[in-house]
Amino acid sequence: xxxxxxTQPGMFVxxxxxxxxxxxxxxxxxxxxxxxxxxxxxxxxxxxIYQGSYDEQNATEGRYSLNFQKARKSANLVIxxxxxxxxxxxxxAMRAGAGFQKxxxxxxxxxxxxx
Amino acid sequence: xxxxxxTPRYLIKTRGQQVTLSCSPISxxxxxxxYQQTPGQGLQFLFEYFSETQRNKGNFPGRFSGRQFSNSRxxxxxxTLELGDSALYLCASSILxxxxxxxxxxxxxxx
Numbered sequence: 717x718x719x720x721x722x723t724q725p726g727m728f729v730x731x732x733x734x735x736x737x738x739x740x741x742x743x744x745x746x747x748x749x750x751x752x753x754x755x756x757x758x759x760x761x762x763x764x765i766y767q768g769s770y771d772e773q774n775a776t777e778g779r780y781s782l783n784f785q786k787a788r789k790s791a792n793l794v795i796x797x798x799x800x801x802x803x804x805x806x807x808x809a810m811r812a813g814a815g816f817q818k819x820x821x822x823x824x825x826x827x828x829x830x831x
Numbered sequence: 832x833x834x835x836x837x838t839p840r841y842l843i844k845t846r847g848q849q850v851t852l853s854c855s856p857i858s859x860x861x862x863x864x865x866y867q868q869t870p871g872q873g874l875q876f877l878f879e880y881f882s883e884t885q886r887n888k889g890n891f892p893g894r895f896s897g898r899q900f901s902n903s904r905x906x907x908x909x910x911t912l913e914l915g916d917s918a919l920y921l922c923a924s925s926i927l928x929x930x931x932x933x934x935x936x937x938x939x940x941x942x
Contacts, residue, residue: 751930751931753933758935759919759921759935759936759938760933760934760935760936761921761923761933761936762933763930763931763932763933766930807874809874811931817862817864817879817881817886817887817923817925817927817931818864818876818879818887818889819864819866819874819876819923819931820876821866821873821874823873824873
């Protein structure tokens with residue numbers, strides 16, 4: 717079975733600072749994908765970044781980067797230069813196995829960016 | 832390209848009724864997945880459809896069902912609603928084995 721653990725219920729950061737949101741995962745599959753999503757209060761899940769298990773380079777998407785440490789089974793999200801609009805819930809998720817579209821989500825981290 | 836759309840956005844029903852939610856995927860995406868989000872259980876996978884076939888199902892009772900049409904649009908049905916079915920229902924679409932993109936969700940309240 718697959719499992720995602722997010723140990724930070726809430727995080728606070730000042731505007732323009734960088735913040736790291738933690739995510740560890742557990743799976744016995746060799747092929748899997750790791751995702752980060754942002755969920756503002758409106759409810760929509762916004763795709764941020766994706767890392768495949770065979771990708772050798774850490775994924776980056778603008779201000780978002782994924783610190784992928786396969787041996788430690790961690791996939792932390794780094795947001796550089798935080799903005800007020802980054803305040804939201806952040807979910808780490810995993811898709812395990814080739815051809816499967818089921819995502820397993822963590823419990824989320826609420827990020828609050830202050831001016 | 833238009834994103835994933837879900838209708839209706841909000842719904843209020845009473846116990847015992849049934850409800851149908853709709854999801855239109857991104858053009859070209861043939862896989863549609865459904866998730867339920869509640870404060871107590873978090874985000875849970877309901878089922879996934881690809882080419883009109885259910886490929887995977889989560890641990891939900893048979894009152895939850897779905898289907899996919901030839902144009903990849905999907906519907907989800909919940910019969911005999913219970914109070915605990917109150918949730919945000921999210922639909923996601925993807926190209927097979929690709930990134931999943933979510934719609935805005937349907938917020939269902941059961942009274």
